[in-house]
Structure formats: structure tokens, C-alpha cells
Amino acid sequence: MDVTKQEMKKGKDAVVVSGARPTGDIHLGNYAGAVSNWISLQEEYTCFYFIADYHALTTSYQDTGGLRQKTLAVTADYLALGIDPERTTLFLQSSVPETAELSLLLSMLTPVSWLERNPSYKDLISQLSNLEIRTLGFLGYPCLMAADVLIYHADLVPVGEDQLPHLELAREIARRFNYYYGETFPEPQALLTRGRVLPGTDGRKMSKSYDNIIAFSDPPESVKKKVMNMITDPSRIRKTDPGHPEICSVFAMHKEFNTSGCPGIERLCRAGEIGCVDCKRDCAAKLLEFHAPVHEKRMDLLSRPGDLSDILEQGSKTARALARQTLAQAREAIQIGFTAHE
Ligand code: TRP
Ligand code: SF4
Numbered sequence: 001m002d003v004t005k006q007e008m009k010k011g012k013d014a015v016v017v018s019g020a021r022p023t024g025d026i027h028l029g030n031y032a033g034a035v036s037n038w039i040s041l042q043e044e045y046t047c048f049y050f051i052a053d054y055h056a057l058t059t060s061y062q063d064t065g066g067l068r069q070k071t072l073a074v075t076a077d078y079l080a081l082g083i084d085p086e087r088t089t090l091f092l093q094s095s096v097p098e099t100a101e102l103s104l105l106l107s108m109l110t111p112v113s114w115l116e117r118n119p120s121y122k123d124l125i126s127q128l129s130n131l132e133i134r135t136l137g138f139l140g141y142p143c144l145m146a147a148d149v150l151i152y153h154a155d156l157v158p159v160g161e162d163q164l165p166h167l168e169l170a171r172e173i174a175r176r177f178n179y180y181y182g183e184t185f186p187e188p189q190a191l192l193t194r195g196r197v198l199p200g201t202d203g204r205k206m207s208k209s210y211d212n213i214i215a216f217s218d219p220p221e222s223v224k225k226k227v228m229n230m231i232t233d234p235s236r237i238r239k240t241d242p243g244h245p246e247i248c249s250v251f252a253m254h255k256e257f258n259t260s261g262c263p264g265i266e267r268l269c270r271a272g273e274i275g276c277v278d279c280k281r282d283c284a285a286k287l288l289e290f291h292a293p294v295h296e297k298r299m300d301l302l303s304r305p306g307d308l309s310d311i312l313e314q315g316s317k318t319a320r321a322l323a324r325q326t327l328a329q330a331r332e333a334i335q336i337g338f339t340a341h342e
Pocket of ligand 2: 232279
């Protein structure tokens with residue numbers, strides 16, 4: 001379908017679909033970059049959010065031992081942060097195996113050359129040189145991602161910039177399917193998350209691989225310690241030295257968790273009228289106002305893993321009902337099989 005011809009749906013008529021791999025405990029960087037956006041989209045749209053455990057296998061197929069625990073941990077974090085299963089369908093990707101069948105059908109019409117020129121593919125192949133990653137599953141990642149969103153007739157897909165090439169491929173795959181078999185899938189639009197990039201405790205981007213994260217699983221005492229050890233403006237030696245908040249990680253935390261206090265801090269810092277130790281103490285206190293209740297809630301949820309998996313199963317049931325219908329439409333469009341396959 002031509003984007004210009006495609007009518008943009010609004011509000012609850014518009015379907016938002018997004019997923020994230022179960023990387024383990026959610027940290028402040030994940031929150032600022034993506035999860036906070038997922039939470040606010042729930043107000044306006046019909047949202048489907050899933051834990052992409054099939055996708056986790058593409059890079060971690062050799063080490064799957066922690067997968068279930070990580071799935072429960074991210075589920076607890078999402079719920080504690082405010083993903084609301086009453087309003088939003090929160091589910092597990094692998095509990096909707098129809099996605100895998102749609103991915104297979106899409107793979108039939110996806111040229112390998114499209115997949116090979118995908119920049120994320122090329123990047124990861126060179127980054128993960130110690131892992132045998134030249135697998136069919138990894139090459140076909142965008143096909144699975146296309147199935148993830150097309151199966152719910154997604155209108156909008158919130159993603160970070162790194163995922164744009166994948167989404168573009170999903171659109172091309174949808175177009176190709178529609179061309180051969182008739183209008184079946186709307187082309188999903190990217191909703192570029194202007195995610196705030198939160199620096200970690202060492203000033204680099206907060207990321208598990210840099211070991212510089214503050215996670216919601218961290219107890220309050222350790223959060224405080226981490227903030228007190230954060231790198232600040234290195235040119236400040238004495239309290240009276242004028243500071244540069246724009247290069248300070250602590251100030252970036254203030255911007256995220258202490259918005260109203262920022263103008264005051266900025267002024268005092270530039271004037272050399274506040275010490276970094278005091279500024280960090282304020283920062284930790286403000287951050288903990290947000291972090292501590294989320295931490296407590298996620299710990300409580302994790303103590304009842306059965307309830308967590310029930311919530312995911314409930315969501316998966318809802319997702320699956322829709323996925324079945326879409327898969328039946330796709331099979332019908334291709335004219336494969338004789339039954340509606342319900
Ligand atoms: N590829 C995404 C990531 O690595 C996760 C993902 C899988 C996804 N399927 C999706 C995101 C569908 C949005 C829509 O972060
Ligand atoms: Fe950073 Fe605060 Fe120190 Fe300024 S006073 S450099 S904002 S920690």
C-alpha cells in the first residue's frame with residue numbers, strides 16, 4: 001500500500017506494536033530511551049508490547065539457560081514501571097507461534113540480497129566475530145520482525161534509530177506481499193523514539209556492556225553509592241570552580257529525574273556555588289523518589305513468578321486470537337491449504 005494512499009489511523013483505532021529482547025534487568029537508560037515512551041503511548045493507542053524471546057535466540061542460541069529468568073525480570077520491571085496489562089496487551093513472542101508461520105511465509109518472498117545489505121546485519125557480523133552468527137535465523141531477523149508487526153496490523157512501531165533499517169525492510173516485505181497476493185497488510189510506520197540517551201555512571205552511554213548501569217533491581221543503597229561515584233565535570237576541583245552541567249552525567253540524571261530542580265542547579269553549578277558532592281546527594285534523593293517504589297514493586301512481583309507468567313499468558317491469549325485471524329488471511333491470500341486453519 002502506498003503510504004500516501006494509506007489513511008493514518010488515530011487514537012485507539014491505531015495499533016502500536018513494539019518488542020524488546022529480554023536482555024535482563026531494565027536499567028535507567030532503557031527507561032529513558034524506550035520504556036517511558038511505551039508507557040505514554042498506552043494513553044492514546046491500542047498497544048501490543050512483547051518480550052522478543054525468539055529474537056533473543058538469534059544471538060544467544062548457545063546460551064539459553066537464563067532466558068526464562070530474564071523474561072520474568074523484564075516483565076516485572078515493565079509492570080512496575082507502569083505498563084498496564086488492563087489496557088495494553090503485554091505478551092511473550094514465543095507464545096504466539098503463528099508469528100513463526102507468518103515469518104516462514106514472508107521468507108518465501110524476501111530476497112536474500114535485501115537481508116544481506118541490512119546495515120545492522122553487517123555491523124553485528126563484524127562485532128560478534130567470536131560467535132558463529134552466520135545462521136539462517138540471524139540473517140532472517142528482519143523477516144521475523146516483519147511478522148511481529150504485520151501479524152497485528154501495526155500502524156505505528158516505536159523504535160530507536162538503530163532499528164529503522166529493520167522497519168524499512170518490514171515495509172518492503174509488506175509491499176511485496178500485497179503486490180503478489182493482494183492488499184493484506186498495512187505498511188507500518190516507524191515512530192522514531194526521540195529517546196533521551198542517558199549517560200551511565202562513567203559518562204558513556206548507559207549500557208549493560210559497559211558495566212555502567214543503574215538498574216531497577218539495584219537496592220536503594222547501591223543506587224546511592226553509584227550516583228555518589230559518578231563522573232562529573234572534570235574541570236571542577238574546588239567547589240568554587242565554575243562547572244559545565246552540559247558535560248556532566250549527574251546533571252543528565254537531574255534532567256531526567258529532577259526536572260524542576262534543574263534551572264537552580266545549573267545556575268549554582270556555573271557560578272561555582274554548589275559542590276559536586278552536594279549535587280550528587282540531591283540527585284540520588286530525587287532519583288530514589290522514582291526508583292525506590294519501582295524497585296520495591298518489581299521485587300514483590302518477582303517473588304510471585306507464577307503470577308507474572310500468568311499475566312504474560314493472558315496477554316499472549318489476546319495477541320494469539322488476533323494473530324490467528326491474520327495468519328488465516330495471509331494463507332487465504334496466498335491460497336495455501338483448504339481450511340481457514342482456525
Ligand atoms: N529488533 C528489536 C530490538 O533489537 C526488537 C524487536 C523485535 C522489535 N521485533 C520487533 C521492535 C518488532 C519493534 C517491533 O530492539
Ligand atoms: Fe555536575 Fe552538579 Fe558538579 Fe555541576 S555541581 S559538575 S551539575 S555534579
